[in-house]
Amino acid sequence: MNGIHDMGGMHGMGLIQHEKNEPVFHEAWEGRVYAMNRALGAFGKWNIDASRHGIELLPPADYLRMSYYEKWLTRNIALLVQHGLVTREEMETSKPAPGSPKATPPLTAAAATAAAANRGGYLRPDSPAKARFKVGQHVRARNINPEGHTRLPRYARGKQGTVVRHHGIFVFPDTNAHFEGEQPQHLYSIRFTARELWGDHASPRDSVHLDMWDSYLAHA
Numbered sequence: 001m002n003g004i005h006d007m008g009g010m011h012g013m014g015l016i017q018h019e020k021n022e023p024v025f026h027e028a029w030e031g032r033v034y035a036m037n038r039a040l041g042a043f044g045k046w047n048i049d050a051s052r053h054g055i056e057l058l059p060p061a062d063y064l065r066m067s068y069y070e071k072w073l074t075r076n077i078a079l080l081v082q083h084g085l086v087t088r089e090e091m092e093t094s095k096p097a098p099g100s101p102k103a104t105p106p107l108t109a110a111a112a113t114a115a116a117a118n119r120g121g122y123l124r125p126d127s128p129a130k131a132r133f134k135v136g137q138h139v140r141a142r143n144i145n146p147e148g149h150t151r152l153p154r155y156a157r158g159k160q161g162t163v164v165r166h167h168g169i170f171v172f173p174d175t176n177a178h179f180e181g182e183q184p185q186h187l188y189s190i191r192f193t194a195r196e197l198w199g200d201h202a203s204p205r206d207s208v209h210l211d212m213w214d215s216y217l218a219h220a
Helices: 028-043 048-056 060-065 068-082 088-093 109-117 194-198
Strands: 138-141 160-170 185-193 207-213 217-219
Touching: 028 068, 028 109, 048 068, 068 088, 138 185, 160 207, 185 194, 194 207
Parallel strands: none
Antiparallel strands: 138 160, 138 217, 160 185, 185 207
8 A cells, every 4th residue: 555654765754864783672661562462463363464554554643753663552452453352442441341251262471472483484385376477587566556555665666677586475465464365476586776766866786676476567
């Protein structure tokens, strides 16, 4: 989808500020949010693509204002409410609603630890999906504007590149994010020259590699 989250190639956002010796978490609460996020995976109510789409649904002003883990926390609350694990009132009061059902089985510390250790996988080598492109082929990223989740950045749409690597067959995020099935597709690394993406003022020596599924590509 198109939104403020798709910041690649945007003008006027300022320089990227590099923090030397940046810690994993700047505040203790960020580590707790990360831990909660990993533990929630034990319920199996949503997937990583749905989680990413939840970030995309944040209002633009909030997205720009919030820190990284503030976005995670806000997204997780929305997903918990959306999937019926808690109510909005329960989140606001920190008290369970009278008669509300408890998770079955309950999420114990041991179960949360096991869930956190299970990173899952999105490679689907047994899929019958056919590859449409080969390494060395020239391709063009489709100029599409989907309303839902996509991993195809706006700055690459309509641009021409070259297939430099075939990764295999992976879950297609555009459908997985909306629980419309995994619909596995072949995934490629596409090399775009900086000048193709940014114009003649870009360095002729620079290039960008993007991972793209079959549905994102057309023959050049």
